[in-house]
Amino acid sequence: MNRKTHRVGALASAAMLVAVFFGVGLTGAMAQDQAEPTALEQVETQAPDATQAPQNAVRFVSQPMVQDIPAPELVDSPTALEASSLRELVAKTPVSNAMSREMECLAEAVYFESRGEPLAGQLAVAQVIINRAESNLFPDDYCSVVTQRAQFSFVRGGHIPTPNTSSLAWERARAIARIAHQELWDSEADDALYFHAAHVSPRWARNKSTRARIDSHIFYR
Known part of the structure; x- marks a missing residue:
């Protein structure tokens, strides 16, 4: 090569x-x-x-x-208040700020049903409405509970009358509504779902369990 x-x-x-x-x-x-x-x-x-x-x-x-986002609450958020009596708590509860329609319905029921009652009686009326809204036997919101047919005598044709919004009684009713909704004070009515004036004896009450008698109202479960 x-x-x-x-x-x-x-x-x-x-x-x-x-x-x-x-x-x-x-x-x-x-x-x-x-x-x-x-x-x-x-x-x-x-x-x-x-x-x-x-x-x-x-x-x-x-x-x-x-992701599902929880819907906002229809009613007011809890407020931390301290008081030694229900009267003191009512005095401390703010009533100047706006309320949701649900809370107004609750306050209107307190106003028309019990504005002449002691504060404990007004709180008991509010507690019954709240208990009903939480029960499966009644509508699930305050306005529907209050306007339910044949339940509250002050309701006319499914409509709630307009309260005297400049009165002290209306201010107290609004305060009681907030206290009851926010569970700031225990009510004697406890878990009651019904009440009536003490001067009447409705037949339906015979089969109910009495929870409390406050001034001129009797409360039942």
């Missing part, structure tokens, strides 16, 4: 080694580049298959996930 032939053979061998070396490296890179779009395409266009998809495959959600 002459020198020229030997040089050509050496160059050919070197070229083959370079091709083999770079060919192996490029083959892996190209395989990865080609495999990734295919895998992503399968994830995006096919439904997840637990038997075929790799365990660490990324899954795309076709619809956004929405």
